[in-house]
Amino acid sequence: MTDSANGLNFIIVGASVAGLGAAIALKASGHNVLVLEKASQLGGTSSIPSGCARVPPNGTKILFDWGLGAEMKRNGAIMEGIAAYRYEGKESGRDFLGIHLWDLELLTEARGNFMLFRHENLLRILYDTAIKPVGHPQDDTGQNVRPPRVTVLFGAEVVEVDCETCTITLRSGEIHGGDAIIGADGARGMVRRTLLQEEDVFSRKDDALTGLALYGAVIPKSLATNDPALTSFYDHPQSTVSMGSNRGAMTFIGKDRDIILWVYTPDSSQDGSWDEEADQKLTDVIGPSDAGLWKLATLAGPPTCVRIQDHHKLESWVSKSGRVVVLGEAAHPSPPASLHTYSVALEDGAFIGKIFSHSQNRDRIPQFLHAFQEHREPRCSRIRDIEMRYIGEITLQDGGMQAGRDAAMRASHAAGRDVMDVPGSDGEQLLDETRMVFDYDPTDDADEWWMAWGRYHRD
Ligand SMILES: Cc1cc2nc3c(=O)[nH]c(=O)nc-3n(C[C@H](O)[C@H](O)[C@H](O)COP(=O)(O)OP(=O)(O)OC[C@H]3O[C@@H](n4cnc5c(N)ncnc54)[C@H](O)[C@@H]3O)c2cc1C
Incomplete structure (x- = not known):
């Protein structure tokens, strides 16, 4: 050789x-x-x-x-899509907006x-x-x-x-x-x-803070799977986004069935590292939320935190x-x-x-x-x-734009469409962007x- x-x-x-x-x-x-x-x-x-x-x-x-x-x-x-909710609930329940499933044709075209x-x-x-x-x-x-x-x-x-x-x-x-x-x-x-x-x-x-922080936690399946307050997180498609005023949350179920939780909240401090508030409890920062998110926060261990920056x-x-x-x-x-x-x-x-x-x-x-x-x-x-x-869309402050977003999602769901499949230019823009990202x-x-x-x- x-x-x-x-x-x-x-x-x-x-x-x-x-x-x-x-x-x-x-x-x-x-x-x-x-x-x-x-x-x-x-x-x-x-x-x-x-x-x-x-x-x-x-x-x-x-x-x-x-x-x-x-x-x-x-x-x-495999992630098949995402279910959308309001961050704050309806009385004791969750306020469901609809589901978005990834278009199979789009995935086939994208080869992944x-x-x-x-x-x-x-x-x-x-x-x-x-x-x-x-x-x-x-x-x-x-x-x-x-x-x-x-x-x-x-x-x-x-x-x-x-x-x-x-x-x-x-x-x-x-x-x-x-x-x-x-x-x-x-x-x-x-x-x-x-x-x-x-x-x-x-x-x-020189990195600018955006005013939002992200908390992350994992809730083990041993604590989560038999809890009736948490069944919606396991429902198909097993990923959720919850949209609130200056707040938002996402959950995912991994292969191991643990629940992964991310919560966007207003940023209360001025630094930019991942673990600045590692000793904080999620229940201290989650703010007004529905019963399901609150339950997750009570089961989560110490969360990690990172401020969202514009680098x-x-x-x-x-x-x-x-x-x-x-x-x-x-x-x-x-x-x-x-x-x-x-x-x-x-x-x-x-x-x-x-x-x-x-x-x-x-x-x-x-x-x-x-x-x-x-x-x-x-x-x-x-x-x-x-x-x-x-991130801006899911944490939109309550008001006219948020009301329009929620109404469009509810209307899409009622018409049997995916929630982000909004007729008109917004829906077309989303489709074009998704194609541009996936097909590359x-x-x-x-x-x-x-x-x-x-x-x-x-x-
Ligand atoms: C431990 C860890 C866990 C993460 N978990 C998640 C998660 O759960 N979800 C999520 O969305 N994102 C997570 N992230 C961020 C995500 O992994 C990154 O955004 C993604 O990996 C792509 O980033 P990257 O490979 O460019 O850089 P990074 O993933 O940031 O990796 C940088 C690597 O460089 C190494 N490094 C840094 N400085 C030096 C140095 N001076 N000399 C030698 N090595 C150095 C670091 O140790 C690290 O391994 C995590 C990152 C890390 C490091």
Whole structure:
């Protein structure tokens, strides 16, 4: 066997969804990847309890394409739609607005399912796939060459990134260098901060608070399944959204039958970290709610909390040196618990992997990384705007607009339609947006760039 295939050497900071996804895709394109993760084990740094990861069809099709169908089936639940309620109830009951089921034709066109995983299970699937050895590739002369590989180092916190030399320094003092560095270290990560500093942004105070906070909790099935106050949460389609005045809630039933609960409330403080109010009880913050939500709050353990922020926009996802790039939350932070966070992180990885399948020439790295931002940024920013609008819709203050929204939903339900299937331009806009989000294939997008621009360059 001769030494390694001619693959490039990538360093990825962060072994979460974006980092592991990119590692899988780059390995498939013949490159070597060293993933550095500050936690001592997979998914282990944060105080966030692993709640649910919703992955719409644009994300699940990537997982299917990576051959993970059986693992997904074993670990994930299919989400068929969502039932809508008012946050405040009707006397002792819940105030039902209607149901929205995902259009089967839309899902078939999109080539994916709508699925729900536990965060840690999705990470495990990605990690196992990333580190799995590949077969025995051969070079042009038919000789076996060393297969591309992914190595993941835990307890490896990156404390400095040098964009010029393409090296990183770990807290231990160790230095690692590569052909390119990918920052998949989240919205508060070191690599994102390094690029923000290149743009003279030095503090996260530039992130604006939106006035809303999100609390999350998991209610174990042992407490929940036999309680008559909670049956509506288990009713088909087993996901609910409850809409109140400056408040909202969502629930999901995972494969393990636990209830995952997220509650949006007015933000009462001024900071932005996940666990600032970890000692608070959900019953202290849930406010006026129906009997079902209140019951969930009484059964939940200490919730996690995060303020919903509008993160400062990073103008360039690529360093001035052209060798350091950010992806996932580090590039385009979304509001917490967003519907699309996981799928866009997977899309980023699949795009990067595909674009680097075309060349192993180190000199082309800056061009490829700029193409990545050029293609991905408009989509990610559009999806982020949709997410913010969605949060705004479910937490609409009581008044004329809220009354109109509720009346339209009730009318759709009474007419036998899905609640979000509102006749007229709003309904059409929703359908167009859903198609735009679900139908996207990042490898097609990368190929489009390659066919239009990339291939005309001589290696
Ligand atoms: C433990 C955990 C649990 C979560 N649970 C949920 C959930 O239940 N529902 C939900 O909607 N979202 C959840 N999230 C957020 C969600 O996972 C992310 O939005 C999604 O994974 C895509 O983000 P990402 O991969 O770009 O970055 P992130 O998931 O934020 O991952 C960043 C990774 O980089 C690592 N890292 C950061 N700084 C450094 C450094 N200096 N050196 C080395 N490594 C570093 C972090 O430890 C982390 O593993 C969770 C995130 C974490 C970390």
